Amino acid sequence: xxxxxxxxxxxxxxxxxxxxxxxxxxxxxxxxxxxxxxxxxxxxxxxxxxxxxxxxxxxxxxxxxxxxxxxxxxxxxxxxxxxxxxxxxxxxxxxxxxxxxxxxxxxxxxxxxxxxxxxxxxxxxxxxxxxxxxxxxxxxxxxxxxxxxxxxxxxxxxxxxxxxxxxxxxxxxxxxxxxxxxxxxxxxxxxxxxxxxxxxxxxxxxxxxxxxxxxxxxxxxxxxxxxxxxxxxxxxxxxxxxxxxxxxxxxxxxxxxxxxxxxxxxxxxxxxxxxxxxxxxxxxxxxxxxxxxxxxxxxxxxxxxxxxxxxxxxxxxxxxxxxxxxxxxxxxxxxxxxxxxxxxxxxxxxxxxxxxxxxx
Amino acid sequence: xxxxxxxxxxxxxxxxxxxxxxxxxxxxxxxxxxxxxxxxxxxxxxxxxxxxxxxxxxxxxxxxxxxxxxxxxxxxxxxxxxxxxxxxxxxxxxxxxxxxxxxxxxxxxxxxxxxxxxxxxxxxxxxxxxxxxxxxxxxxxxxxxxxxxxxxxxxxxxxxxxxxxxxxxxxxxxxxxxxxxxxxxxxxxxxxxxxxxxxxxxxxxxxxxxxxxxxxxxxxxxxxxxxxxxxxxxxxxxxxxxxxxxxxxxxxxxxxxxxxxxxxxxxxxxxxxxxxxxxxxxxxxxxxxxxxxxxxxxxxxxxxxxxxxxxxxxxxxxxxxxxxxxxxxxxxxxxxxxxxxxxxxxxxxxxxxxxxxxxx
Numbered sequence: 077x078x079x080x081x082x083x084x085x086x087x088x089x090x091x092x093x094x095x096x097x098x099x100x101x102x103x104x105x106x107x108x109x110x111x112x113x114x115x116x117x118x119x120x121x122x123x124x125x126x127x128x129x130x131x132x133x134x135x136x137x138x139x140x141x142x143x144x145x146x147x148x149x150x151x152x153x154x155x156x157x158x159x160x161x162x163x164x165x166x167x168x169x170x171x172x173x174x175x176x177x178x179x180x181x182x183x184x185x186x187x188x189x190x191x192x193x194x195x196x197x198x199x200x201x202x203x204x205x206x207x208x209x210x211x212x213x214x215x216x217x218x219x220x221x222x223x224x225x226x227x228x229x230x231x232x233x234x235x236x237x238x239x240x241x242x243x244x245x246x247x248x249x250x251x252x253x254x255x256x257x258x259x260x261x262x263x264x265x266x267x268x269x270x271x272x273x274x275x276x277x278x279x280x281x282x283x284x285x286x287x288x289x290x291x292x293x294x295x296x297x298x299x300x301x302x303x304x305x306x307x308x309x310x311x312x313x314x315x316x317x318x319x320x321x322x323x324x325x326x327x328x329x330x331x332x333x334x335x336x337x338x339x340x341x342x343x344x345x346x347x348x349x350x351x352x353x354x355x356x357x358x359x360x361x362x363x364x365x366x367x368x369x370x371x372x373x374x375x376x377x378x379x380x381x382x383x384x385x386x387x388x389x390x391x392x393x394x395x396x397x398x399x400x401x402x403x404x405x406x407x408x409x410x411x412x413x414x415x416x417x418x419x420x421x422x423x424x425x426x427x428x429x430x431x432x433x434x435x436x
Numbered sequence: 437x438x439x440x441x442x443x444x445x446x447x448x449x450x451x452x453x454x455x456x457x458x459x460x461x462x463x464x465x466x467x468x469x470x471x472x473x474x475x476x477x478x479x480x481x482x483x484x485x486x487x488x489x490x491x492x493x494x495x496x497x498x499x500x501x502x503x504x505x506x507x508x509x510x511x512x513x514x515x516x517x518x519x520x521x522x523x524x525x526x527x528x529x530x531x532x533x534x535x536x537x538x539x540x541x542x543x544x545x546x547x548x549x550x551x552x553x554x555x556x557x558x559x560x561x562x563x564x565x566x567x568x569x570x571x572x573x574x575x576x577x578x579x580x581x582x583x584x585x586x587x588x589x590x591x592x593x594x595x596x597x598x599x600x601x602x603x604x605x606x607x608x609x610x611x612x613x614x615x616x617x618x619x620x621x622x623x624x625x626x627x628x629x630x631x632x633x634x635x636x637x638x639x640x641x642x643x644x645x646x647x648x649x650x651x652x653x654x655x656x657x658x659x660x661x662x663x664x665x666x667x668x669x670x671x672x673x674x675x676x677x678x679x680x681x682x683x684x685x686x687x688x689x690x691x692x693x694x695x696x697x698x699x700x701x702x703x704x705x706x707x708x709x710x711x712x713x714x715x716x717x718x719x720x721x722x723x724x725x726x727x728x729x730x731x732x733x734x735x736x737x738x739x740x741x742x743x744x745x746x747x748x749x750x751x752x753x754x755x756x757x758x759x760x761x762x763x764x765x766x767x768x769x770x771x772x773x774x775x776x777x778x779x780x781x782x783x784x785x786x787x788x789x790x791x792x793x794x795x796x
Binding site: 100104106107108109110112113114115116118119122123124145147148149150152154155157158159161162163165166167168169208209210211212216235236237239240241242243275276277278279280299302303304305306307309310324325326327331334353358359360405406407409410411412 | 460464466467469470473474475476478479482483484505507508509512514515517518519521525526527528568569570571572576595597599600601602635636637639640659662663664665667669670684685686687691694720766767770771772
């Protein structure tokens with residue numbers, strides 16, 4: 077009997093049809109052909125998806141659990157995603173809700189404990205901001221990074237729109253920003269990390285990661301839904317000393333549950349931190365979704381973001397606890413010439429919350 | 437003034453809010469920060485997205501046209517997708533509906549005319565089937581391919597579930613199937629093409645494409661939403677003599693209009709043929725969607741699929757016209773030991789329809 081892993085789909089259906097719908101998904105996500113055309117007993121017993129359970133969860137929706145054969149994934153994270161949801165993603169009445177991640181996709185991630193060690197962050201939460209807007213030349217972004225670092229933030233990441241554009245080529249931007257942060261760190265004595273964004277095809281991502289390592293960087297950002305699961309896996313496994321922050325771009329909230337995609341699948345690719353739009357910001361995730369996503373992700377570091385303002389720091393830290401990084405981008409940038417002071421106020425608010433004992 | 441390209445989103449909104457929503461998307465898909473925090477006049481004038489039009493299309497939905505700066509894509513197809521829909525894909529009330537593809541993403545695709553030349557197909561439509569189920573060893577798949585080829589089909593593709601699994605490794609499967617098809621072709625004198633599926637990370641895809649070329653193959657399949665746009669681009673540009681068939685796996689119909697994703701964006705990556713689930717099959721695309729998708733795709737070859745039965749050949753050819761390939765997979769396989777005869781009946785039905793003058 078071959079090993080299987082369980083996938084949970086939420087399917088809109090009437091009660092009379094759900095058993096057939098469930099069988100249909102089990103076939104679609106495995107052999108993708110009428111069973112009457114299969115004469116091989118090994119395929120019928122060991123490869124065809126198997127409905128393990130159907131539960132009415134109300135509102136015209138059923139939770140369908142299907143066991144898929146691990147052998148069909150062939151150890152490739154891209155193919156794993158293909159088997160999880162490839163063709164079924166084309167239907168608008170099915171959501172991929174959960175997966176029991178197989179052991180072969182449980183790499184060691186340099187997540188919360190490793191980041192605490194690097195940052196000397198004690199038990200408090202982490203702070204971070206983003207370099208924006210795109211369109212600025214490297215010098216301006218480096219200057220901005222210097223302000224953030226002088227304010228004592230833990231992490232400064234490239235905006236996810238920064239790639240390798242003519243106005244800010246990766247090979248000029250990253251060394252310049254890394255140097256600006258290193259200069260500020262010599263003053264603050266706080267080991268602020270700069271997180272460049274890796275884009276392009278796998279070979280370009282690899283070359284950019286090597287350049288970033290040569291600049292002394294040990295944190296980088298990737299967008300798994302844009303770069304492809306197999307390529308992100310190749311990068312995380314090639315750079316085991318680097319903590320990769322997963323960006324949710326192209327995450328399509330409506331079709332794959334973010335608790336799964338961001339909370340489980342991105343860490344399964346070797347990412348040690350996951351960025352996601354928190355409740356109450358400019359995206360629509362609920363508090364329950366955010367809580368489950370964060371719990372799923374750890375020991376990868378959960379990074380709530382997406383329109384957070386300084387006054388929400390205590391509320392969000394009460395909600396997420398200290399094994400969290402708050403990412404405030406645009407709302408710090410509104411301070412313009414007072415950015416270092418605003419960053420310092422952000423860092424102080426997080427430290428204060430931690431030392432007041434809320435931090436666990 | 438920097439060059440811009442126009443993106444159309446369909447946004448669910450009330451009339452009172454739509455202007456602000458449109459501005460919000462324009463900012464999210466460009467600088468992703470409050471404009472009040474930007475002091476650079478070049479960024480404000482040249483980089484920030486610009487609302488070009490808002491149209492009430494009924495049903496509580498508005499078509500919003502936004503001009504994005506071409507410079508932000510940096511010539512990278514992955515970054516192009518990121519700018520088109522990266523963060524906005526996380527909202528459940530916005531659909532990416534259309535894009536005026538910029539010239540830098542209009543590669544030459546070896547599509548319909550080139551495939552007519554290779555297949556000697558005159559003005560009729562093309563026929564194809566798929567090798568299934570996964571779980572079979574290479575010998576069984578090669579035997580099946582031989583049956584299809586003896587039936588005179590134009591194309592035989594790997595099921596999109598065939599990757600590099602232990603039960604059918606790419607390096608064993610592809611040479612064996614290519615040889616079986618070549619043997620059949622010597623008998624039929626019809627130059628049937630085998631289309632292997634390329635999976636894995638970019639380096640694995642590249643090695644597999646090289647192996648396929650060494651087997652004399654000039655058609656291959658890729659899944660751009662799984663492999664990543666930048667990696668598919670790298671592959672199509674590295675193998676200009678190969679026609680790449682794009683598979684829609686993970687295409688998420690509900691969030692990106694398939695007319696755009698499959699009809700325009702996959703050919704923009706250099707794919708010369710696009711596979712999609714046709715109306716009336718086991719997926720939910722409407723006839724209008726299928727028609728627009730096919731028209732957008734050409735000169736890339738539109739390949740309707742997804743549960744087509746032999747009796748629908750005349751209807752589908754009337755609908756799509758001759759610059760089309762019909763892909764019948766599972767329903768041919770139901771014939772089991774009569775597969776070559778069933779494939780021949782399929783090829784004959786398409787040829788008959790073409791010679792009856794419908795093929796125009």
